[in-house]
Amino acid sequence: MQLTSLVLTLAAAISTVAAYPITGNDVNCRSGPDTSYKSVKTYKKGADVKLTCQTYGESINGNAIWDKTSDGCYVSDYYVKTGSNSMVTKECPIAGGGGGSQYNGPINRTEIISRGRYWVSRKVPYSMSKTYPDQQGRKYRTDCSGFWADLKPGDFVGTLGEGTAGAAGHVTLFLSWADSAHKAYNTLECRGTYGCVQYKRNVGWKSGGFTAKPYRYTRVIN
Numbered sequence: 001m002q003l004t005s006l007v008l009t010l011a012a013a014i015s016t017v018a019a020y021p022i023t024g025n026d027v028n029c030r031s032g033p034d035t036s037y038k039s040v041k042t043y044k045k046g047a048d049v050k051l052t053c054q055t056y057g058e059s060i061n062g063n064a065i066w067d068k069t070s071d072g073c074y075v076s077d078y079y080v081k082t083g084s085n086s087m088v089t090k091e092c093p094i095a096g097g098g099g100g101s102q103y104n105g106p107i108n109r110t111e112i113i114s115r116g117r118y119w120v121s122r123k124v125p126y127s128m129s130k131t132y133p134d135q136q137g138r139k140y141r142t143d144c145s146g147f148w149a150d151l152k153p154g155d156f157v158g159t160l161g162e163g164t165a166g167a168a169g170h171v172t173l174f175l176s177w178a179d180s181a182h183k184a185y186n187t188l189e190c191r192g193t194y195g196c197v198q199y200k201r202n203v204g205w206k207s208g209g210f211t212a213k214p215y216r217y218t219r220v221i222n
Contacts, residue, residue, distance in 0.1 A: 019049065019051075020049060028041075033058065036175075037074070054087045055117075102161065112173070112220070135160050182203065184201065
């Protein structure tokens with residue numbers, strides 16, 4: 001009898017672990033940690049959600065943490081009252097894991113973004129001489145060009161060509177459009193003293209006397 005009571009008590013305690021209230025109205029829970037992913041569920045204000053893990057994604061009002069709920073979808077931590085500005089549970093495995101791509105081979109867009117977020121979530125510092133590994137352990141230079149050399153992105157924007165080597169040029173990974181007019185876009189990039197971050201840039205930004213242009217890796221898989 002006592003054993004049964006203990007089991008029931010533990011079960012009740014476990015069932016309430018990592019449950020936090022939603023603070024916004026009709027908050028979308030998405031298939032990935034970014035507003036570009038489709039909404040698969042909506043939470044009402046005050047609803048309690050249980051977190052299975054947390055990860056980094058698109059920054060919402062300064063908060064880049066996303067919470068994976070027991071419903072299997074992701075909600076911005078900005079709308080979840082966890083009582084902390086940091087993670088309160090384990091970190092989710094990076095979406096796409098190490099990826100299935102081979103060096104100089106085809107790569108899909110999900111893996112491109114996954115590998116970009118891997119650096120951003122770890123706040124990798126900017127350096128034109130040091131390297132940092134990707135999920136597969138391959139090391140790349142942690143300046144802006146390290147992103148496209150590593151990721152072979154389907155879409156990237158930067159100043160390339162003669163006269164743009166080293167600090168004279170800059171490359172960013174295109175993440176998503178920041179507005180409906182397509183005048184600004186969200187990036188994943190290694191940005192000087194800020195290190196590897198998510199950032200927003202206007203279309204046509206300049207680095208020195210060079211204007212950034214869009215490029216596409218010929219082997220990207222849509």
